[in-house]
Amino acid sequence: MLKREADPDGSTEPTVNKSDEEWRAELTPIQYEVLRRGGTERAFTGAYWDSHEDGMFHCAACGAMLFSSRTKFDSGTGWPSFTEPEVAGAVILRRDRSLFMERIEVCCRACGGHLGHVFPDGPGPTGERYCINSNALSLHPEDPQTSAG
DSSP states (O other): OGGGSSOTTSOOOOSOOOOHHHHHHHSOHHHHHHHHHOOOOOTTOSTTTTOOOOEEEEETTTOOEEEEGGGEEOOSSSSOEESSOSSGGGEEEEEEOOTTSOEEEEEETTTOOEEEEEESOOSTTTOOEEEEOGGGEEEEEOOHHHHOO
16 A cells, blocks of 8 residues: 555655744644644544535645545544545655554645545545545635536
């Protein structure tokens, strides 16, 4: 599952680089805690865990497009869950050995922000569940004119 850990050239360096002071000024305290310090919001408290709006979820820190509402599902966990990123290269997967367990951390490739974790218990063809913090996301509703068939 760690196949997307680095760019094809081997780079995992973010393309959006800001100082800690800049991130603190631009993000809310909870966004800063989640995105820049690897924190987690409490289950069932985030804005998107039960959202059913159509649109694209972008990184709340840098605006990079990450997940589509078409891949969002109710995992019952209290966090927004997706079967896959909209573009595989939009995220970086890393081993996370914190909290006395091993998980796979999901980070925004563009800014390096912590988004959440991915687990191998999701539905559909990928079998993956991207469990993402609401505070790491911003939803851009779909334009009905561009989403109509």
